[in-house]
Amino acid sequence: MQSIGIDTVTFALVGAAEVMGVDSSSRAVEAARSIATQLDLSVQFVQADVTDLPDAVPTEGFDIVFTSHGTIMWLPELEEWARMIASRLVRGGVFHIIDVHPFLTVFDDTVEEPELRVRYPYFSREPLYFEEHGSYADRTADFVADSYVWQHPLSEIIGALLNSGLKIRQFSEYPVVAWKALEFLEQDGDGLWRMPPGSGDIPLSFSLTAVRP
Numbered sequence: 001m002q003s004i005g006i007d008t009v010t011f012a013l014v015g016a017a018e019v020m021g022v023d024s025s026s027r028a029v030e031a032a033r034s035i036a037t038q039l040d041l042s043v044q045f046v047q048a049d050v051t052d053l054p055d056a057v058p059t060e061g062f063d064i065v066f067t068s069h070g071t072i073m074w075l076p077e078l079e080e081w082a083r084m085i086a087s088r089l090v091r092g093g094v095f096h097i098i099d100v101h102p103f104l105t106v107f108d109d110t111v112e113e114p115e116l117r118v119r120y121p122y123f124s125r126e127p128l129y130f131e132e133h134g135s136y137a138d139r140t141a142d143f144v145a146d147s148y149v150w151q152h153p154l155s156e157i158i159g160a161l162l163n164s165g166l167k168i169r170q171f172s173e174y175p176v177v178a179w180k181a182l183e184f185l186e187q188d189g190d191g192l193w194r195m196p197p198g199s200g201d202i203p204l205s206f207s208l209t210a211v212r213p
C-alpha cells in the first residue's frame with residue numbers, strides 16, 4: 001500500500017481521461033513518471049508543494065481531487081491545503097481523502113506487546129520529530145533522515161474543509177490502516193493492518209468525501 005504515484009496511475013488505469021499527480025519530492029515524481037511510462041499511461045506529474053501550486057495546475061479544473069495514506073501528516077496546518085482543494089475543483093467536483101486516523105497516532109509506536117499506551121499529543125500544533133531509518137517506501141533503504149510530522153485532530157481536518165466552502169458528504173472510520181503504524185498490528189489477507197484480537201477496538205483510519213457546491 002505504500003506507494004509512489006500509484007493513486008494517480010490507478011485513476012488512469014480505471015479510465016480517467018486526464019490525470020495529474022502532485023508531489024513535492026523530485027525523486028517521487030521521477031519514480032511515478034517511470035511507473036506511468038512502463039504502463040504506457042498518459043499521466044502528468046507536477047513537482048510542487050500542495051499548498052503552493054504552480055500555474056501548471058489549473059484552478060477550477062478538476063472533477064476529483066484525491067489523496068490517500070500518509071499525506072496530511074507532512075503539512076504543518078490544513079487551512080491552505082483545504083483552500084487549494086476547493087479552488088481546484090469544478091463546481092460539483094468531489095474531494096476524497098483516506099488516511100490514518102488521528103486517534104491512532106497518539107499511541108506509542110515502539111511498544112512490542114499489544115498494549116495501547118498514549119505517547120503523543122492529539123491537539124498539539126507542534127511537529128513531532130523522528131529519526132527515520134529507511135523510508136516509508138522502503139524500510140530497509142540505507143539512510144537516516146530527520147522527519148517531522150504534524151498531528152491533525154479530526155476537528156482540524158473537518159474544520160479546514162468546511163472553512164474552504166466544501167460540503168462534507170461522507171465520513172467513515174475503519175479498523176484497518178495501510179501500514180504498520182503500531183509495532184503489534186497484524187496484517188490481514190488484504191495487506192491491511194489490524195489490532196490483534198482482544199487487544200482493543202479503535203479506529204485506525206478514516207475516509208471523508210466533500211463536494212464543492
Ligand SMILES: C[S@@+](CC[C@H](N)C(=O)[O-])C[C@H]1O[C@@H](n2cnc3c(N)ncnc32)[C@H](O)[C@@H]1O
Binds near residue numbers: 006022028067068
Ligand atoms: C505516503 S506518500 C503518498 C503516496 C500516495 N498515496 C500515492 O499513491 O502516491 C506521501 C507523499 O507526500 C509527499 N509530500 C509530502 N509533503 C508534501 C507537500 N507539502 N506537497 C506535496 N507532496 C508532499 C511526499 O514526497 C510523499 O511522496
